[in-house]
Amino acid sequence: MGVKTTTRTLRSLKGVRPIVCLTAYDAITARIAEAGGADLILVGDSVGNTVLGMSDTVGVTLEIMVHHSAAVTRAKTERLVIADLPFALAHDSFSKVLKACRELLQRGGAHGVKIEGGASLAPTIAKLVDAGIPVMGHIGMLPQRVHSAGYRRRGLTTDDQTKILIDAQAVAAAGAFALVVECVDEALTPKITEAVTIPTIGIGSGQGCDGQILVIHDLLGFTSNPPPFANPEANLQRDAIAAVQRWAKKVRQQKSSK
Numbered sequence: 454m455g456v457k458t459t460t461r462t463l464r465s466l467k468g469v470r471p472i473v474c475l476t477a478y479d480a481i482t483a484r485i486a487e488a489g490g491a492d493l494i495l496v497g498d499s500v501g502n503t504v505l506g507m508s509d510t511v512g513v514t515l516e517i518m519v520h521h522s523a524a525v526t527r528a529k530t531e532r533l534v535i536a537d538l539p540f541a542l543a544h545d546s547f548s549k550v551l552k553a554c555r556e557l558l559q560r561g562g563a564h565g566v567k568i569e570g571g572a573s574l575a576p577t578i579a580k581l582v583d584a585g586i587p588v589m590g591h592i593g594m595l596p597q598r599v600h601s602a603g604y605r606r607r608g609l610t611t612d613d614q615t616k617i618l619i620d621a622q623a624v625a626a627a628g629a630f631a632l633v634v635e636c637v638d639e640a641l642t643p644k645i646t647e648a649v650t651i652p653t654i655g656i657g658s659g660q661g662c663d664g665q666i667l668v669i670h671d672l673l674g675f676t677s678n679p680p681p682f683a684n685p686e687a688n689l690q691r692d693a694i695a696a697v698q699r700w701a702k703k704v705r706q707q708k709s710s711k
């Protein structure tokens with residue numbers, strides 16, 4: 454059994470060693486993430502694309518997030534479990550945001566929430582932190598904004614770089630315990646990491662962050678089209694199909710030999 458991770462232990466890793474984060478959507482992927490050495494487990498709303506057959510994360514509801522968070526936390530890992538606040542919810546009234554976070558922690562068993570957004574959400578993040586809800590920020594490319602901004606790499610112009618740095622500092626100043634930096638130009642990420650005292654966790658943003666996060670289905674080669682930065686370490690889709698084919702063949706052979 455490893456050492457239990459908390460927001461405090463995670464923060465203390467900044468500048469000490471790289472932080473390993475991975476998504477999980479159920480008890481089995483949570484156990485794999487922990488056994489493989491992840492420091493933090495994210496119940497990402499990527500559950501929509503990876504598990505539920507959706508084309509993006511917009512259709513992922515609070516109920517879906519509570520359901521999958523509960524499946525992950527039933528695995529009773531020693532890891533910090535963070536759940537995504539679903540599409541546009543953080544922009545609702547604070548009482549609704551607080552209620553949604555309460556559901557994720559009380560019914561889902563998560564230890565905190567991740568919120569996509571920058572400086573405009575800093576007041577909401579500060580109030581959640583004040584209410585005792587650990588918040589992980591998420592800046593750069595925001596998958597929940599696929600219909601307004603698309604899936605495009607960020608930080609390619611000076612204006613955008615300035616905006617991303619302002620977002621990072623505002624979210625950190627609001628009390629977030631860590632910050633996901635998604636698909637941001639590699640030249641900018643070391644500057645973000647230097648500008649904040651909380652750990653930055655990169656995805657598709659090069660090596661300039663304090664840690665890395667991946668979608669477990671991309672890492673394991675379960676998805677058909679993983680993003681180019683995922684570099685799958687296994688090909689479970691191929692192996693699973695081959696296993697099913699072997700078994701199907703055995704079953705058919707048994708039938709025909711009668």
Ligand code: KIV
Nearest residue numbers: 476497498499633666
């Ligand atoms: O939903 C998710 O899986 C995420 C990670 C990719 C950071 O937000």
